[in-house]
Amino acid sequence: ISSGACASVVTDTATGVAATDAIAWTPNGSIKAVTGYVPATSGGLTIAAYPTSGNVHFDVCNWTSGAITPGAVTINWRVVR
Numbered sequence: 001i002s003s004g005a006c007a008s009v010v011t012d013t014a015t016g017v018a019a020t021d022a023i024a025w026t027p028n029g030s031i032k033a034v035t036g037y038v039p040a041t042s043g044g045l046t047i048a049a050y051p052t053s054g055n056v057h058f059d060v061c062n063w064t065s066g067a068i069t070p071g072a073v074t075i076n077w078r079v080v081r
Helices: none
Strands: 011-015 022-027 045-052 055-062 075-078
Touching: 011 022, 045 075, 055 075
Parallel strands: none
Antiparallel strands: 011 055, 022 075, 045 055
8 A cells, every 4th residue: 555545445245234324343353463553653554444325345544654565454343323
């Protein structure tokens, strides 16, 4: 992921989800040792979740001054209404 850019959006079909719902999510384990998510004063990657009608989306964005090839992260999520 280039500096100051986001990866392609990851989309998961979620029947019945409305754009006004909230998404609660967490990784399925610690990600502090996963490339891109290691704590650093220079920044790192962030993950943001958002709903649209029938889908849940995840953005991974790079807030550092250099490119990052992220390690794999598995996310558990649920819809909150």
